[in-house]
Amino acid sequence: MAGEFFSLVRMPLIAFVGGFLVVGGWIWAPQISSLVQSQFSGGPSVSMFADTNRIGRPEVAPVVRSCIFKVMDIGVDATKMEPSAAYFILKAGSMQANVSTMLGKSDGWSEIQKGNLAASWGQLASCIYALEDRQLCDPDNRAAAVEATMKFFGYAKQIEGSMPGSDARAMENLRDRLLIVLKNHRRYGTLIASDFGSFAPAEILQVMRSEQKETRDICKR
Amino acid sequence: MDFLKRAAFVLGGIFLGINLINYFVMGHTGDYLPGGERMGEWRAAKIREACYPALEAPERDGLLPKLSTDTHRVDWRDLDRTRDMTAALNCYLVTHPNAVCERNNRAYIVDYINHYFAKFDEMMNTAKRYGEAEMSTVRKLWDSPRNRAINAALLQDTSSGRLIKADFGWSVPTAMKPMLDRYKGTSDNCPKA
Numbered sequence: 001m002a003g004e005f006f007s008l009v010r011m012p013l014i015a016f017v018g019g020f021l022v023v024g025g026w027i028w029a030p031q032i033s034s035l036v037q038s039q040f041s042g043g044p045s046v047s048m049f050a051d052t053n054r055i056g057r058p059e060v061a062p063v064v065r066s067c068i069f070k071v072m073d074i075g076v077d078a079t080k081m082e083p084s085a086a087y088f089i090l091k092a093g094s095m096q097a098n099v100s101t102m103l104g105k106s107d108g109w110s111e112i113q114k115g116n117l118a119a120s121w122g123q124l125a126s127c128i129y130a131l132e133d134r135q136l137c138d139p140d141n142r143a144a145a146v147e148a149t150m151k152f153f154g155y156a157k158q159i160e161g162s163m164p165g166s167d168a169r170a171m172e173n174l175r176d177r178l179l180i181v182l183k184n185h186r187r188y189g190t191l192i193a194s195d196f197g198s199f200a201p202a203e204i205l206q207v208m209r210s211e212q213k214e215t216r217d218i219c220k221r
Numbered sequence: 222m223d224f225l226k227r228a229a230f231v232l233g234g235i236f237l238g239i240n241l242i243n244y245f246v247m248g249h250t251g252d253y254l255p256g257g258e259r260m261g262e263w264r265a266a267k268i269r270e271a272c273y274p275a276l277e278a279p280e281r282d283g284l285l286p287k288l289s290t291d292t293h294r295v296d297w298r299d300l301d302r303t304r305d306m307t308a309a310l311n312c313y314l315v316t317h318p319n320a321v322c323e324r325n326n327r328a329y330i331v332d333y334i335n336h337y338f339a340k341f342d343e344m345m346n347t348a349k350r351y352g353e354a355e356m357s358t359v360r361k362l363w364d365s366p367r368n369r370a371i372n373a374a375l376l377q378d379t380s381s382g383r384l385i386k387a388d389f390g391w392s393v394p395t396a397m398k399p400m401l402d403r404y405k406g407t408s409d410n411c412p413k414a
Contacts (some may be wrong), residue, residue: 007303009230009234011230011231011234012230012231012232012233012234012235013234015231015234015235015238016234016235016237016238016241019235019239019242020238020242023242024242053368057296057391058293059296059297060293060294060295060296062251062292065291067293080238081297082297082300084295084296084297084298085297088297088298133409135355
């Protein structure tokens, strides 16, 4: 009986799934492509599998409001622009760089662009971490910190070796500073390994998964 | 008989799949509104094009929704959508009060009203996560002079029978249910052609 039913529904099911894949694929292909790219090329975004109680919406985070215009030079429009829109511009620039990488267009210009993106995300992460530690107890703020950190490390890795000496040193210093800050936040319990997901750059995972036990959870105060 | 059953299942699957894609992926929710004498073809609505100018520069209209505070969690895309939807619906209902009397326009406007209230509900659901202060920010955002004019126009249209519950089919927005129920059975006062 069950077999007969299955044989009856099999064809419409295949037709439906096939149709959905074709039409849905056509419509969602750009998003899927950029998602895959952001996961594996330009430093992943916030993990898709992260706990939603811990990781919120980075674009509306108060820390982004405080920091984004220190990183993005929007000009006179900055006063009229919503911080979440400026954050979106930074993300859109990252997507564009990811597409260039995907298409194999790795010329001088795209290297400079990646360098700028690494610097911007790094400055954003630094600015966020310079604020009060407890700010990262807020899921949106935490998401912004996680995303900025991962993007910085992702782009920094891509341009490794292709930067002039002074820029490379500055990038290295920023990287070291961020790793120290990450260690501290791990101890405070404001950031944990799962916030970064499984596709985080190796340096981050190394810090977040180190054996050292967290000493306190400042968010529970 | 077996062949007929199989064919019916295949055709049913294709029909269901096409409709699910049309509704959820393409977002053509207007296709699923009730038909009949009162409701025409939403795609043929002339009011849509007539109101394009209202959407050209919504930022210049000081009466459209504005955020009342800088400390909010409203995404700029939601903010833009709120302004656009308010500007459009204001044009459909307030600037052109008789547009809803035409069958095609009515179908389009009813569909738009559904989207308008769905967006408000969606933003309120997001705001709920952040507490009462954020919910109040969203409520204030959706309480601009244009939004209030839309509400007044909706009340006017339901009280005069220009919009009735049957026009919305199974998708009556919660916010509109009380007024549609209150004026149930009212015959419309649209100017006769």
